[in-house]
Amino acid sequence: EIVLTQSPGLMSLSPGERATLSCRASQSISSNNLAWYQQKPGQTPRLLIYAASIRATGIPDRFSGSGSGTDFTLTISRLEPEDSAVYYCQQYGSSPPLTFGGGTKVAIK
């Protein structure tokens, strides 16, 4: 089973600042099968990024994903108040289990 570790657990930033979220895997993730989700308080998770760097439909270009192997990053280039949420990474592929990271909470000051 691939274990995903996200850091930091919590970040507090101001609008307009850049947020850099990390997701580290316990072993190499094949084909960059890494997704990112956003979950706002009281809401359902929403797909942001898949295949490590491809934005899902309707996701603003201030969200970008990068990385390969065991180290992946979600960057929010210019934070807006509505970006306050918990962000989860997930690895996927041809065999179980699907695993999620523990999440990073982004708070906007």
Added chain:
Amino acid sequence: EVQLVESGGGLVKPGGSLRLSCVGSGISFSSYSMNWVRQAPGKGLEWVSTISGNSNYIYYAESVKGRFTISRDNAKISLYLQMNSLRAEDTAIYYCTRGRGYTFGFSDYWGQGVPVTVSS
């Protein structure tokens, strides 16, 4: 508009059973794997089970294996989760999601979630 709508949750005593349903609309269903993902109160996301489009492949998390059964009816655009021998640690919001790209694909669509509470 794409929708996945779960139902069937509620309060049940330890050892009891519940059957969750998820009905899709406006969504391509039969050729995609479907998942159940849960989230315990104040906690992160946990994969529960996956069923392939043709139901040939079914997998469970170790924590629910032997107690939960996933199934689907493509004609009814529906996904199910039969939950038996429920435990307090099964208390969570249960989401149905569509898996894309692989049998264990990323979840491009999510239902709104249905709460399950296991308590005496």
